[in-house]
Amino acid sequence: MTEQTQTTPQPATGPKRFLRSREDRWLGGVAGGLGHYFGVDPILFRIGAVALALVGGLAFFVYPAMWLLVPTDDGTGNPTGPAPLMRWLGGPDGKIKAGRVVAITAAIVGGAIALTALTIGAVLATGSGGGVWVAVAVIALGVVAVAGALAGRRRAAWLLVPAALVAIPAGLVAAADVRFDGGWDDRTYRPATASAVPAGGYKLAGGYMRVDLRDLRLAPGTTTEVPVQIGMGAVTVIVPPSVCVQSDSRIGAGYVNVLGDEHSGLDVRRGIQGASGSAPRVHLSADVGMGALEVVHRPKDALFDDNGRSHPIDTQNNAACVGAA
Numbered sequence: 001m002t003e004q005t006q007t008t009p010q011p012a013t014g015p016k017r018f019l020r021s022r023e024d025r026w027l028g029g030v031a032g033g034l035g036h037y038f039g040v041d042p043i044l045f046r047i048g049a050v051a052l053a054l055v056g057g058l059a060f061f062v063y064p065a066m067w068l069l070v071p072t073d074d075g076t077g078n079p080t081g082p083a084p085l086m087r088w089l090g091g092p093d094g095k096i097k098a099g100r101v102v103a104i105t106a107a108i109v110g111g112a113i114a115l116t117a118l119t120i121g122a123v124l125a126t127g128s129g130g131g132v133w134v135a136v137a138v139i140a141l142g143v144v145a146v147a148g149a150l151a152g153r154r155r156a157a158w159l160l161v162p163a164a165l166v167a168i169p170a171g172l173v174a175a176a177d178v179r180f181d182g183g184w185d186d187r188t189y190r191p192a193t194a195s196a197v198p199a200g201g202y203k204l205a206g207g208y209m210r211v212d213l214r215d216l217r218l219a220p221g222t223t224t225e226v227p228v229q230i231g232m233g234a235v236t237v238i239v240p241p242s243v244c245v246q247s248d249s250r251i252g253a254g255y256v257n258v259l260g261d262e263h264s265g266l267d268v269r270r271g272i273q274g275a276s277g278s279a280p281r282v283h284l285s286a287d288v289g290m291g292a293l294e295v296v297h298r299p300k301d302a303l304f305d306d307n308g309r310s311h312p313i314d315t316q317n318n319a320a321c322v323g324a325a
Contacts (some may be wrong), residue, residue, distance in 0.1 A: 019060070019070060026149075088104050178289030190211075194222075208304065209236070211235070214240050256270055256288075259296070
C-alpha cells in the first residue's frame with residue numbers, strides 16, 4: 001500500500017509580488033491584490049476605480065488589463081498558475097498556441113463590437129425618448145449582478161460592466177437633454193423669404209448645420225422667428241449686419257457665440273433681448289444638446305465650416321440692435 005502525502009503551498013520567498021487576490025475580490029481580485037501589496041484597505045482602490053470610470057473612463061482599460069496580465073495569489077504569495085491571458089492563449093502550461101490566439105482575438109473583437117453597439121444604442125435610445133427603458137435595463141442588470149454576488153456567483157458581478165457602459169453615456173445624454181430629431185447629416189439651408197423658414201424650425205439629430213439668412217428681405221421693425229435644434233454637432237447661423245439678432249439659446253454641454261456674446265460649459269443658457277431700433281429682427285431660438293452654436297455676419301468669420309475645420313474668428317458685433325441686452 002502506498003501512502004499519499006498532501007503537499008501544502010509554501011510561502012513565497014524573495015521580493016513581494018503583485019498578485020490578484022483569491023479571497024478579497026468583487027470582480028477579478030485586482031483591488032484586493034493591490035491592497036495586499038501596498039498594505040492598505042482595498043476599498044481605497046475600489047473607490048479610485050469608480051472615480052476613474054466616471055472621469056474619462058480610464059478604469060475600463062486599466063482594470064481589464066491588470067486582470068488579464070496578473071496571476072492569482074494561491075494564498076501564500078505565489079501564483080496559482082499563468083495569468084489569465086497566457087492561460088487562454090496557451091492553456092495551463094502557458095505556452096502560446098496559434099489556434100487559441102485566433103479564437104481569443106475573435107472573441108475580443110466581437111466583444112468590443114458588442115459593447116460599442118450597446119453604448120451607441122443606449123445613447124440613441126435615450127436621445128430618441130427611450131430613456132425610461134434604458135434605465136429599466138440598467139436597474140435589471142444591477143439587480144441580477146447583486147443577486148448573483150449574494151448567491152455566491154461572483155461572475156455575475158461582471159454584469160456591472162455592460163450596466164456602466166449603458167448608464168454613463170445615457171446619463172450624460174439625459175443630463176444634456178439631447179434630442180435626436182431630423183436625421184444625421186451635414187446640411188445647409190438658405191431661405192429666400194421669411195415664409196420659407198419652417199414653422200417648426202431647422203432640426204438635425206447629429207452633424208453640422210449651416211443656416212444662411214443673407215437672402216432674406218425683411219421689412220423694418222418686423223421680427224422673424226428662426227428655431228434651430230441639433231442633438232449633437234455644430235450649428236452656424238449667418239445673418240447680414242443690417243439685421244438685429246435676438247436670441248434664446250440653450251446648450252446642454254458645449255459652446256455658444258452669438259455675434260461676440262460667447263459662453264461655454266454645461267447647461268448654458270444665453271439670451272439677447274430688448275432691441276428697440278427700427279432694423280428688422282431675427283429671433284433665434286436655439287436648442288443644442290451637445291456641441292456648438294455660433295452666429296456670424298460672414299461665412300469666413302465662422303469657427304466651423306462644412307468640413308469641420310476651424311478658422312480664426314474676427315470680433316463680431318450686433319450693431320443693428322439698439323438697446324438690446
